[in-house]
Amino acid sequence: MQKFKMIIRIVVFVLLGSLLHYVLPGQDVGRITGTDTIRQDFGRFNRIFFAQADSGSAEAANRDVLFIDAVRRPTYLFGLIRGSEVNDVMIYRNEDTGFIWPPYFKFDTRDLQGEAKQLVSTAEAPKWVVITHYGWRNRFLTIFPNAISIREIDSPDYRPIPWVNIAFFIFLMVALMFVRAAWAQFRERSVDPLMDAAGDQLDEVQAGVAEQRGRLRRWLDTWRSKK
Amino acid sequence: MQFIKLVVFGAIALTIIYFSISLYSKSVRRERLEDQFDEDPPEGAGPEDRDAFVAKGMTEYENSIRPKLIGLVFVVPVIAISVIIYIVN
Numbered sequence: 001m002q003k004f005k006m007i008i009r010i011v012v013f014v015l016l017g018s019l020l021h022y023v024l025p026g027q028d029v030g031r032i033t034g035t036d037t038i039r040q041d042f043g044r045f046n047r048i049f050f051a052q053a054d055s056g057s058a059e060a061a062n063r064d065v066l067f068i069d070a071v072r073r074p075t076y077l078f079g080l081i082r083g084s085e086v087n088d089v090m091i092y093r094n095e096d097t098g099f100i101w102p103p104y105f106k107f108d109t110r111d112l113q114g115e116a117k118q119l120v121s122t123a124e125a126p127k128w129v130v131i132t133h134y135g136w137r138n139r140f141l142t143i144f145p146n147a148i149s150i151r152e153i154d155s156p157d158y159r160p161i162p163w164v165n166i167a168f169f170i171f172l173m174v175a176l177m178f179v180r181a182a183w184a185q186f187r188e189r190s191v192d193p194l195m196d197a198a199g200d201q202l203d204e205v206q207a208g209v210a211e212q213r214g215r216l217r218r219w220l221d222t223w224r225s226k227k
Numbered sequence: 228m229q230f231i232k233l234v235v236f237g238a239i240a241l242t243i244i245y246f247s248i249s250l251y252s253k254s255v256r257r258e259r260l261e262d263q264f265d266e267d268p269p270e271g272a273g274p275e276d277r278d279a280f281v282a283k284g285m286t287e288y289e290n291s292i293r294p295k296l297i298g299l300v301f302v303v304p305v306i307a308i309s310v311i312i313y314i315v316n
Binding site: 055098099100103104105106107108111148149178181182185186188189 | 229230232233247248251254255257258308311312315316
């Protein structure tokens with residue numbers, strides 16, 4: 001039972017962790033090498049990793065998706081360790097997230113593509129940018145991170161600080177602490193008194209049963225031979 | 228369509244959060260009043276006096292600004308979403 005609980009806990013932790021890793025924004029330092037528009041015929045696996053059509057348009061089975069090609073500085077361990085060279089090719093999709101999920105409220109896909117086009121540069125005359133994005137790149141499933149915004153920086157040594165993630169985790173801690181406190185209060189004030197009352201009642205019933213049995217026993221004893 | 232969905236489900240979620248917080252806040256306040264009374268009960272005070280003391284404290288709480296501040300639960304997310312929309316687009 002203990003082991004089972006442990007496994008459940010680990011599975012839940014990993015699933016929630018992956019969800020956050022997918023949804024929370026990341027910032028890549030690199031340079032844009034080109035932009036693309038490619039028709040996507042979504043499969044069963046990669047459909048959920050793409051957003052919906054631009055927020056004003058109708059949803060069809062397949063559609064053109066905008067892409068931004070870039071080379072970025074590779075990062076490891078959630079961005080704590082960074083590679084020294086800018087040599088990691090990364091392709092971003094560029095889609096509206098709309099109003100629902102994930103809650104980036106991005107509607108300016110076309111404008112972002114225009115910005116990206118303007119910032120295309122070569123290795124000889126690089127224009128460095130920070131690309132804010134969420135999502136994963138996976139070659140087997142053909143899924144891409146979604147670019148949220150692009151801003152210019154001076155050099156690839158610039159180190160972005162993940163303010164949004166910091167704020168989010170502080171909020172998450174506060175929310176969890178509130179839920180804990182509220183649950184403790186609820187138990188102390190509402191559940192425990194009820195349980196106490198139920199326990200008292202159970203005691204009374206048991207005492208009553210014991211008394212009944214005592215009477216039965218005494219009556220039976222009257223049939224025994226007297227010594 | 229999406230916008231309507233967001234508003235409806237957001238309102239439902241925020242209402243649930245609002246009631247949880249206000250119940251919690253009331254419960255904490257009531258407990259504090261009870262403890263306050265038990266710490267230093269007046270001479271010859273019975274359970275009715277205790278109830279009256281708590282009820283008076285609770286009415287004071289209801290009329291103060293604190294329970295109204297919980298209404299910010301509805302305001303803050305709307306502001307947050309507006310700011311995100313402004314920054315992202």
